[in-house]
Amino acid sequence: MEHTLRLPNRPAMAEMLQRLLPGKSGAIRRTREQVLDFTSSLTARSLLLRGPIGAGKSTIARVVGLLKRVAPLKSTAAQRFLEDTRFEGHNRIDLRYMPWYVELTLTGLIESLADAQLFGVRKGAFTGATTQRAGVFEQASTGRSEKGKEHDAAKLTGGVVFLDEIGDLAAELQAKLLPVLSGGAFYRVGGEGDPEHELQFHGTVITASWRPLHTGLVRPDLLSRVTGYIVDVPGLGDRMDDFDYLLDGVEDSVIGAIKDAIDHADRVESELDREFWRARKENIVRLDKLARRALAQVDWSRHGNLRGLTAAVEQMIANGRGYEDVIEELPLVLADHVPGARNGLLERLLQVAVPGEGLVGQVKAVEVQLRDQLRTQLIANVDLRRQLALQMSISEQQLSTQLRGLARRRIKGDGEQR
DSSP states (O other): OOOGGGOTTHHHHHHHHHHHSOOOSHHHHHHHHHHHHHHHOSSOOEEEEEOOTTSSHHHHHHHHHHHHHHTTSOHHHHHHHHHTOOEETTTEEOGGGOTTEEEEEOTTOOHHHHHHHHHOBOTTSSTTOOSOBOOHHHHHHHTSOTTOOOOHHHHHHOOEEEEEOGGGSOHHHHHHHHHHHTTOEEOOBTOTTOGGGOEEOOSEEEEEESSOGGGTTSOHHHHHHHTSEEEEOOOGGGGGGGHHHHHHHHHHHHHHHHHHHHHHHHHHOTTOOHHHHHHHHHTOOOOOHHHHHHHHTSOGGGTTHHHHHHHHHHHHHHSOOOHHHHHHTOOOSSTTOOTTTSSOHHHHHHHHOOTTSOHHHHHHHHHHHHHHHHHHHHHHOHHHHHHHHHHHTOOHHHHHHHHHHHHOOOBOTTOOBO
């Protein structure tokens, strides 16, 4: 580590992280520290984001791209730069103001298309290739300049590329990534092996996956290159202490998006029903206590985490749907997921433990969290309740009564939760 604690910009960077990745839970505090350590290092060039679907890995990738840009600056210059950052919605950085950063989702791409998007295409490389086209590594290293002239921030950072769902990339293309991650030569499609068309990338590569990559999804030699640093992105189930705060942010983002959409329609459509839509904009109804309480009881690890929560809130606020109907119809992202079932206590501690806090207190916090997740899942799934009641040889009504008891906590004199 390059004396990251002495970096003059670290306080300003930490403040931006707090704004973009809010919360006080141990899980998100650990994530912020991991991101801060990586972005504070001028030589750290490969980062893997691990976390469940919808947890916000792409949001964090943009944060990393931003902080890599400001890390070398003077404190005052960094502060000004961060204050001028533009956002999409509540906490997602607007890519138009980050020309040195390029992202590509690898899921569902045809292999030939992925090849062209990653490495670029020479004119005449195949039928239909009538023009030259840069790949994501070239775009990032030049600041997305079509003429190849480097943007100042691209010169400074070398460019930042985010490859989402690296495990979905075909094996042949994984092999072609190896030299890119080692600072070696690569070529546009159609220019392979021609020294005149040799390219190199010396910037930062961020990869992400919701699945374990050591199971054979990624070649071992590529895996060793993308795991220079690892940041664990917690799902919503690991951040229930932050739920109210996160819900506030989601609600603000949804309301802001609705107002922006109405304003845009007001500008471009001459026959818009302005009386209706302006009244709609002025009378947006926020979530009430019952809706918020119901959303807090959902096992969001099965329904898309923050992404799923955002979609649900949008339906409730934008479409005026009742929370009961929205929750009942939540799509299952991971139907077989049981919180805590695949992660023992040790594995969970390795994910969320906070430096400087005692083991006993952290173990108890994880135990409480797992218990709450179990209760939430049983409340939301009648089939699981029936199965557990049958296993315990009690009625479903008795089980429901015991679930209510499971939610009660008493505070002992030493602060222990029961």
